[in-house]
Amino acid sequence: MGVSNYLIRRMTVRDLDEVMAIxxxxxxxxxxKQSYMGELxxxxxxxxxxxxxxxVAGYVGIWVVFEEAHITNVAVAPKWQGQGLGRVLMEEAxxxxxxxxxxxxxxxxRPSNHAALSLYKSLGYMExxxxxxxxxxxxxxxxxxxxxxx
Ligand SMILES: CC(C)(COP(=O)(O)OP(=O)(O)OC[C@H]1O[C@@H](n2cnc3c(N)ncnc32)[C@H](O)[C@@H]1OP(=O)(O)O)[C@@H](O)C(=O)NCCC(=O)NCCS
Numbered sequence: 206m207g208v209s210n211y212l213i214r215r216m217t218v219r220d221l222d223e224v225m226a227i228x229x230x231x232x233x234x235x236x237x238k239q240s241y242m243g244e245l246x247x248x249x250x251x252x253x254x255x256x257x258x259x260x261v262a263g264y265v266g267i268w269v270v271f272e273e274a275h276i277t278n279v280a281v282a283p284k285w286q287g288q289g290l291g292r293v294l295m296e297e298a299x300x301x302x303x304x305x306x307x308x309x310x311x312x313x314x315r316p317s318n319h320a321a322l323s324l325y326k327s328l329g330y331m332e333x334x335x336x337x338x339x340x341x342x343x344x345x346x347x348x349x350x351x352x353x354x355x
Pocket of ligand 1: 231232279280281282285286287288289290291292293313314315318319320321323324325327
């Protein structure tokens with residue numbers, strides 16, 4: 206099932222109130238508006254949003270530093286989940302990494318986050334490590350996943 210009628214574009218400061226609302230709904234450790242303001246000025250970072258029906262439905266962030274890219278965040282608003290937008294956002298982030306000649310993309314994910322794990326596996330990410338007690342809210346480990354781009 207392909208999702209339609211969406212627009213992928215760069216995130217701007219004007220999006221941050223909507224981004225904050227989604228952060229609060231989907232993450233137990235939401236980032237602050239200040240963190241996003243800093244990220245939007247970060248020369249290594251690219252933040253994309255997906256618009257649906259004139260609202261921000263989801264977003265993704267990626268850092269590319271030389272050959273290594275890192276997904277910093279990906280989220281889809283609950284009302285838009287399960288329609289393929291998460292996959293679209295991850296594919297768009299991968300295009301950014303490839304366009305900047307990255308050779309691999311890394312990300313961290315909670316072992317309990319079955320939806321995200323399933324998405325990443327289906328896109329070709331593989332478990333390459335663990336970070337012990339990475340998440341400060343519940344002490345959960347992070348699974349490190351990597352996708353090679355060559
Ligand atoms: C993870 C997330 C971004 C996925 O976005 P989405 O738009 O709902 O996902 P999609 O509709 O594109 O689904 C893509 C794949 O993800 C997986 N997936 C999505 N929702 C799932 C669910 N509830 N259970 C299991 N797998 C799921 C499936 O593999 C799916 O592929 P399929 O449709 O071919 O089965 C979204 O659930 C979300 O924002 N979660 C909260 C924030 C978060 O956890 N971010 C990741 C932090 S590491």
